[in-house]
Amino acid sequence: MTRQRSRLSRIAGRLAVGLVSAGLFASVLMAPPAVATPESDADAAITAAWETGGGETGPLGPKDGGVYPAGDGFGQNFASGKIFFTPDTGAHIVSGAILEKYESLGGPADSDLGFPTIDEGPGRAANSRNSTFSAPDKPVIFWTPDTGARVVRGAINQAWDALGGSAGALGVPSEDETTNGDVVTQKFTGGEISWNRKTKAFTTVPPELAGQLGAIEVPSDATSAIAAARRAAGGALGPLGAEEGAQYAIGADGVGQNYAGGKIFYSPDTGANVVTGQVLAKYESVGGPTGDLGFPTTSEADGGLTPQSRVVEFAAEDQPVIFWTPDFGAVIVRGAMNAAWQKLGGATGELGAPKADQTENGDIVSQQFNGGSISWDRAAKKFSTEPAGLQSQLAGLEVPGADAPQAPADGPQADGDSGKGASWFSWWWLLGLIPLLGVLALIGVAVLRNRRPRDGDHFGDGHFDDGHHDGEDPYERGYSGGYGDRYESGYPSRPEPAPYTPQSPWASAPPAESGTEDGDDYSGDDYADEYDSDEYDGDGYDGDGYDADDHDGEPAAERDVDADDLEELDAEQDAVLSFDDDPDAVDTAPTRIESPTAVIAPPQTAYEPDFPSGRHAAIQDDEPEDAGWTSMRLATGDRYRAPEGYPIKADTKTGLYWAPGSPGYRDTEAEIWFASEEFARTNGFVRAD
Incomplete structure (x- = not known):
């Protein structure tokens, strides 16, 4: 028994040793190779x-x-x-x-x-000694004891090789490349080579060497062009600073690259160009390279003014530029405005730097400059200027892109997302209209409520009752209200026309013979004399309100108007015309209302301008609601002919106003008419001259 146990122990031991050895052998065979x-x-x-x-x-x-x-x-x-x-x-x-x-x-x-x-x-x-490198424009660093180590690359390197390289006529590079606008130049011990990236042409010193370079085709790739533009702008130590992110696509074949201090935009047609600072902000605010300015065709450069100015040109058909100065910021000048401005010497000429983007009134495009203004009539194809003496220099000037868009179009900014935010922007822009529509609806309700006749005593003085005077039939009174003869009184079913009633001097007068049909009705001093005459001298109207013979030669006593009415009317006129003279005065004069069929203009206090708020003058009519007249009127009819009593023209786009006799008054379309310059200034407008 003991012997049997000993044999079993030996067998078990041998099996154990065999299993361990097999395991070790398997682990060696199955060990993974070094990664x-x-x-x-x-x-x-x-x-x-x-x-x-x-x-x-x-x-x-x-x-x-x-x-x-x-x-x-x-x-x-x-x-x-x-x-x-x-x-x-x-x-x-x-x-x-x-x-x-x-x-x-x-x-x-x-x-x-x-x-x-x-x-x-x-x-x-x-x-x-030399070494070549892997950038797409195949740069080489070439060294000699006399010239040191110099980089030769791109078009210059291609031309140098074609002329025999360091063993050819030009010898070895003696300086690194330099850039002046669109021209890259490099000097060698035996001459120099220049390459114009816009004209795709070489020039050389000596000049006869250029004839050997006509067959060279210089490839254009975004990476090389962007790198060259960055080098020309000072590299990492220039205004662009460090690179941010990778290149990104813009449109079908454009490329952009962001930096800490600006951006470089590239297209095969325009090359690569640098835009920074406020010029870049203005550019992207109107859509950047996907907007109607197109890609930049030049890198940002000195605008030629002191102490500082910057300018960039763009690819749109009407040859726009963005010009920046510390005083006026970044301004777009394009089309007819740019052609005329450049003809007159640009920023260094008599007009100086642009002050604001161009404005349009119908066919008239205008732009203000530091030293004057330019206007272009697209229909008549004619320029006018201020000072007027500059106009003669623009005769026959060709206007580039006459059919191109004249106003910058908003669009998404180009960024590293390759334009994928455009759809997002559009939808959120539409959602942003919802509160605006709500505001407009409230304004509409307010306007309609003001147009609706009020019940009871309208003005609290007992003069009018539900649109009738002292309870009398308006057919008998024939009262036409304060808006003049443009609106007829009385009901249509009445066979006889309503008798004429005296009106406020501020209401629109009947179209009587005015002597202004000869074309000189807005000529300078003639209108100024009328405006400055005693007729509006603050003492009422012509001294005593209404002269008995002022209306069609018919004495006031023969009209269907009571003497009491005339006294009340005179009192109202005195109150109205003296309202501005006393800043503490409160206008309590009752305002006459129209007969039931008269058309009442919308209350001016409810007016909301349709231009972006905060940029131009805000329109505020602070006149009392019951004054019977307003300090301003919208130019809904003839924008050149001043309504009676409203001689001041104002333009909401520029925030400027023109008084009779001031330069440009006659040729300026009004968007708003003011009763006086004081009212125009109160509403934030600035005199044009």
């Missing part, structure tokens, strides 16, 4: 390049630390240089003055050169 990583790949590639160059005994010397991330790739330091790696470019050596130049421009992480595509090596010129 490769981008860093391990970089380490292997860099080490191979180093060892190929001689390792520790080669020109780079021993390693100085391990592999580290560098931009989109990796790098490793050595005693006498560096090796940079990406899977696309491989591992390549850079050292000495070329490495210093490369890293001074930002190296692989922050420059626009990309990664080296070859090991640094000798150039074709004596004692020269």
